[in-house]
Amino acid sequence: MRDKENRPDGVIQLLPRLFGPLSPAGILVGAVLFAVSLTPSMVPRGPEIQGALGGLVFAIGYAAAYVVRSGVYWLGVQPAFRPSRVQIYAIYALALMICGFGLWMGTEWQNSIRVVWGLPELDGFATTFVVAIALAVAALLIFAGRLFELLAAKWYRRTARYLPPRVARGVGLLLALGIFWAVIDGIAFRFALRTIDTTSRIADLVIPPDLAPPTDADTPGSAASLIAWEDLGRWGRGYVISGPDRAEIAAFWEEPARQPIRVYVGLTASGTVEERAKLAFDELVRVGGFERKYLVIATPTGSGWLDPGAMNTLEYITRGDVATVAIQYSYLSSPMSVIIDPENGLAESRALFDLIYGHWTAQPPTNRPRLYLHGLSLGAFLSQETVPLLNMFGDPFHGALWTGSPFLSDMWRMVQDRRHPDSPAWRPKFGNGSLIRTANQDGGLERFEAPWGPIRLVFLQYGSDPIVFFDYSLAWRRPDWLRANRAPDLGPDMRWVPLVTMLQVGFDMAVAVGTLGYGHDYAARHYIPAWAETLEPAGWTPEIEARLIDHLRDLTPR
CATH class of the missing domain: 3.40.50 (Rossmann fold)
Incomplete structure (x- = not known):
């Protein structure tokens, strides 16, 4: 009975940790990476892809700032100062200005690729759509990160009874990683894969009514063929x-x-x-x-x-x-x-x-x-x-x-x-x-x-x-193809940024087809x-x- 009575209070105590205020440092780092993600890459990006990419890199920047702060605390180093409320608001305003600048330049950056590809220039950047998708993706990832933090803290408290504090913290982190990986890989990823595979399989079996089997005996699928039409x-x-x-x-x-x-x-x-x-x-x-x-x-x-x-x-x-x-x-x-x-x-x-x-x-x-x-x-x-x-x-x-x-x-x-x-x-x-x-x-x-x-x-x-030139080393090293002697179909304004360029080119692979003679459309x-x-x-x-x-x-x- 006592556990049941305490359970609502426990849930209420968890809510501030799940939905509490965001770290000002994390928001600032995330905003910088979001703005950088708007810079041109290998292929033109639509608002859906750009929004997803922006939300992802914002969450990565936020997480990076959190990891640095946690590492400093773990080493026993106390912060030199704590920002005042005014300073926090100033950080928020600076983050908004950085994001706004990136969105303002977004049209020009995307047009730098479109001009090279011979595509019509954009009049606008669908800013509202990009921001909405980016916010949704970033919020989802940050929420998942906080769930991970709570899970790691729970396992830390359980193992701290038997292990030294730092060892227990490491064990809790590893157990939380194992649980998250099992959920993502064993449930979400495999379910999505099965869904895509099943959908593609059904589409592969459908034969349009106006598509008749060939009558030429030398054509596969004909009556004389060893291979059935279906x-x-x-x-x-x-x-x-x-x-x-x-x-x-x-x-x-x-x-x-x-x-x-x-x-x-x-x-x-x-x-x-x-x-x-x-x-x-x-x-x-x-x-x-x-x-x-x-x-x-x-x-x-x-x-x-x-x-x-x-x-x-x-x-x-x-x-x-x-x-x-x-x-x-x-x-x-x-x-x-x-x-x-x-x-x-x-x-x-x-x-x-x-x-x-x-x-x-x-x-x-x-x-x-x-x-x-x-x-x-x-x-x-x-x-x-x-x-x-x-x-x-x-x-x-x-x-x-x-x-x-x-x-x-x-x-x-x-x-x-x-x-x-x-x-x-x-x-x-x-x-x-x-x-x-x-x-x-x-x-x-x-x-x-x-x-x-x-x-x-x-x-x-x-x-x-991008399917030809993607490489994981883009995260830490500028590729040779992005130096002075560039391919004529590569936008002149593309710049290498650690980690961000790898993510940009990775997203480019999903939209590399659609413009004949460029990208992955030969x-x-x-x-x-x-x-x-x-x-x-x-x-x-x-x-x-x-x-x-x-x-x-x-x-x-x-």
């Missing part, structure tokens, strides 16, 4: 029935062309990795993929999407004499897959490559297609991880075009780290150019004197692509010279390249 997935169904046909390619070249082959296996086609790879291989054999001049193993993005800008240009350049094969390995988008499980899909990629490469090497060199690899975003990373380069120099494949290689790619990082000192990080020059060359919107593939070797590896990346006009360099098609000239770029100028990614 097992191609949302992106697979659209992929196999789209793209240029024989007549369109022939009209461009003004001479006969072949019908390109597109083979795709969805995630629901079979229960195991090996079965899906074998199904794709068998379908490729059935439709005559090994009888074409070019054979491309394409690794899609996290959701299973293949960029029409890459696939259509490939088929035009090869005059339709090409077969492409791909397997879906996830329902999640590439940014989500990179965060959750970047190696998801590696088994599919390896299984498919091993089957195709094994069959390819068993054929006479004079009677087999030229073998290439391709991947975009997470697909580029998986494609690179698939290839055992050191084990195949005796009978190498012919090359690869990897677009938008994500920051977690060891091969891409190696190219950057070992580049020529006179080349920028956003378009590195590697070795003598006989194995690896890199390009962006302004070219770069022609900067070598040494001829290509037996393998041509081409990297295509934009200097404004355009057909930039794929064309990259594919031409990779494939080395006979009779290719700058005039043909320019004509194809003009022919596909209206091609959009989706």
